[in-house]
Amino acid sequence: MFESISAVTNSAGYLLGxxxxxxxxxxxxxxxxxxxxxxxxxxxxxxxxFARWFVGVYVWFFRGLPxxxxxxxxxxxxxxxxxxxxxxxxxxxxxxxxxxxxxxSQIFRGAIQSLSEGQMVAARSLGxxxxxxxxSIILPQSLRLSLPGWxxxxxxxxxxxxxxxVIGVAELLTRTxxxxxxxxEPMILYLTCAVVFILLNxxxxxxxxxxxxxxxxxxxxxxxxxxx
Amino acid sequence: MADIINATGAAGGLxxxxxxxxxxxxxxxxxxxxxxxxxxxDGLWVTMQLVVMTAPLGFxxxxxxxxxxxxxxxxxxxxxxxxxIFFRGCPPLVLLFILxxxxxxxxxxxxxxxxxxxxxxxxxxxxxxxxLRGALQSIKRGQLLAARSLGxxxxxxxxYxxxxxxxxxxxxxxxxxxxxxxxxxxxAYVVAVIxxxxxxxxxxxxxFMYFEAFAAVGIFYLVIVTIATIGIHWIEKKxxxxxxxxxxxxVSKGN
Amino acid sequence: xxxxPILKVENLCKSYGDLEVxxxxxxxxxxxxxxxxxxxxGTGKSTLLRCINxxxxxxxxxxxxxxxxxxxxxxxxxxYRQKMGMVFQNFNLFDHLTAIRNVELALLKVKKLDKAAxxxxxxxxxxxxxxxxxxxxxxxQLSGGQAQRVSIARAxxxxxxxxxxxxxxxxxxxxxxxxxxxxxxxxADRGMTCIVVTHEMKFATSFATExxxxxxxxxxxxxxxxxxxxxxxxxxxxAFMGSYVEE
Numbered sequence: 001m002f003e004s005i006s007a008v009t010n011s012a013g014y015l016l017g018x019x020x021x022x023x024x025x026x027x028x029x030x031x032x033x034x035x036x037x038x039x040x041x042x043x044x045x046x047x048x049x050f051a052r053w054f055v056g057v058y059v060w061f062f063r064g065l066p067x068x069x070x071x072x073x074x075x076x077x078x079x080x081x082x083x084x085x086x087x088x089x090x091x092x093x094x095x096x097x098x099x100x101x102x103x104x105s106q107i108f109r110g111a112i113q114s115l116s117e118g119q120m121v122a123a124r125s126l127g128x129x130x131x132x133x134x135x136s137i138i139l140p141q142s143l144r145l146s147l148p149g150w151x152x153x154x155x156x157x158x159x160x161x162x163x164x165x166v167i168g169v170a171e172l173l174t175r176t177x178x179x180x181x182x183x184x185e186p187m188i189l190y191l192t193c194a195v196v197f198i199l200l201n202x203x204x205x206x207x208x209x210x211x212x213x214x215x216x217x218x219x220x221x222x223x224x225x226x227x228x
Numbered sequence: 229m230a231d232i233i234n235a236t237g238a239a240g241g242l243x244x245x246x247x248x249x250x251x252x253x254x255x256x257x258x259x260x261x262x263x264x265x266x267x268x269x270d271g272l273w274v275t276m277q278l279v280v281m282t283a284p285l286g287f288x289x290x291x292x293x294x295x296x297x298x299x300x301x302x303x304x305x306x307x308x309x310x311x312x313i314f315f316r317g318c319p320p321l322v323l324l325f326i327l328x329x330x331x332x333x334x335x336x337x338x339x340x341x342x343x344x345x346x347x348x349x350x351x352x353x354x355x356x357x358x359x360l361r362g363a364l365q366s367i368k369r370g371q372l373l374a375a376r377s378l379g380x381x382x383x384x385x386x387x388y389x390x391x392x393x394x395x396x397x398x399x400x401x402x403x404x405x406x407x408x409x410x411x412x413x414x415x416a417y418v419v420a421v422i423x424x425x426x427x428x429x430x431x432x433x434x435x436f437m438y439f440e441a442f443a444a445v446g447i448f449y450l451v452i453v454t455i456a457t458i459g460i461h462w463i464e465k466k467x468x469x470x471x472x473x474x475x476x477x478x479v480s481k482g483n
Numbered sequence: 484x485x486x487x488p489i490l491k492v493e494n495l496c497k498s499y500g501d502l503e504v505x506x507x508x509x510x511x512x513x514x515x516x517x518x519x520x521x522x523x524x525g526t527g528k529s530t531l532l533r534c535i536n537x538x539x540x541x542x543x544x545x546x547x548x549x550x551x552x553x554x555x556x557x558x559x560x561x562x563y564r565q566k567m568g569m570v571f572q573n574f575n576l577f578d579h580l581t582a583i584r585n586v587e588l589a590l591l592k593v594k595k596l597d598k599a600a601x602x603x604x605x606x607x608x609x610x611x612x613x614x615x616x617x618x619x620x621x622x623x624q625l626s627g628g629q630a631q632r633v634s635i636a637r638a639x640x641x642x643x644x645x646x647x648x649x650x651x652x653x654x655x656x657x658x659x660x661x662x663x664x665x666x667x668x669x670x671a672d673r674g675m676t677c678i679v680v681t682h683e684m685k686f687a688t689s690f691a692t693e694x695x696x697x698x699x700x701x702x703x704x705x706x707x708x709x710x711x712x713x714x715x716x717x718x719x720x721x722a723f724m725g726s727y728v729e730e
Binding site for chain 3 (some may be wrong): 374384470472
């Protein structure tokens, strides 16, 4: 029993590094998902028919495939096929990010479409161009409306990040496995790993809910993020 | 004249391009026929087993946990809440590792299929319980009140009046979770279950046909997920009751 | 009329924290009597009814059904509830069941009748309230008046000894109130013992054998319909009842 605990504490530094990698992975994926998600949404809501079709296919593709298949596809097939040699971490960021974009785009779309048409009409009648209206009226409101749905992406990406194990990204789960192969004690270490994920999950959610409270527009929509 | 020669040359070049594609397709067909597709069908069969066994159990346990959280005594409520916090916050892959690698070290050996199955049931039930809990709580208090005023016990009221309505409200969320289950069943590969993804990876590594194998398995999943989605819409329509439906807040999850 | 009152309420009290909703209410009702409780909103009338069948647990004292004490009876309360039919302001029909199934459910699960017997009884009760032709409709497809009639049928199907009506017409549009009041009158004519909580003064005066005036959780006055509307206590309270007084 004593050895088990020391097994954990000795590797603590290495595992903590894994936590860092995980968080960076999640953060970058969220960002890519955010930027690409907005582009997809704008294309879907305001774009020509071809754009709507493309986004539809994109969302269908990235929502229909398991993470592990996407990772394998990009890491072993797509990138080598086009001649790119991207390290596992990069592939994971790209894959998780693009996938997150698919989900986030639908959240944004729901938010934009729930804003009454009157917003756009009012803006245009004041002389704004379509793009000005989108930038200063539609986007700020829909972004705030999206926060609760968007907040759901964090735990999703956090859970997804562990799948990066299969292409060898040195995040928390991978490192935990490595430590176990060196020192044994799979039960204790994997349980610890699970607890760390759970803590990151709820800690992150609390932060997001805190932020959400601060940016809430009084009396506007139903702004509660799902919580346990 | 020069234009015609150029055009012919281009056509020749183009023809050559198509010819080489045709050639590679021809050489690939036997590979697909004799090696890849059979392996994927076998893998699909295993995936189906995992999904079909997990879904009902994951649902039932989820319902049990949800009812405990809404109607249970305080210690029961706490236990149920702990269950949900753990099995929702823990990534499925980590849970599978705990079951497959961790348990043997304390003397319980489940084997790969059982580890995957148990892990998926635990995960699925935790997520389902959240949808079901929301649905149970959304049913008007008056419903249970009326049931009890007629002489039914609390449990009878919950069972015959609240739950049937809650099930319809939870259907969108629970069926959403079913789709996720189909997708995260692919994780079973990591604990040595040769399901669909595992089969693809093995073929890919063995024959260095990564692109073909993963493209094929990708198509398989897309088709399965699309069929499942259509099936779910059909079920939702079939069991709708005027005045009892609509979804309760969705908790999205990906894998 | 037997000597033992069907229902006897003795010193019923209920508080929510500092708020005393019911302050020592006592009364009794004999078979065939119809007692109507009126008064401004928030005077604890609904709470009174719910304490009687223990849907809300009173803080103290006793309710006797046919001479048997029921508040402290533990699980046997379910049996007692069958003898007290309750009709709610918001109908509380089971939304996922058709009208006939609403009436049948308790017959099947609580009285444990077999399917044929339950269906027969349920159809009979629906006919009595004039809803037999809508037996296969869902609550969402019924008007307010129709839904309330079904809920009366549902309560009656259990063959209660006393019916408790909690503001049965408050949630209904004026045109729809009549059909429900008709059904209640028919019920009264058949000799059902009724306790009604309502705002409808005109209905109260024509329906009741005795009217109880409640204010701030207490019974301040009671008497036959001929006396009450002109009694001093009532005239004083009338001011608070605003538009609820006189149809």
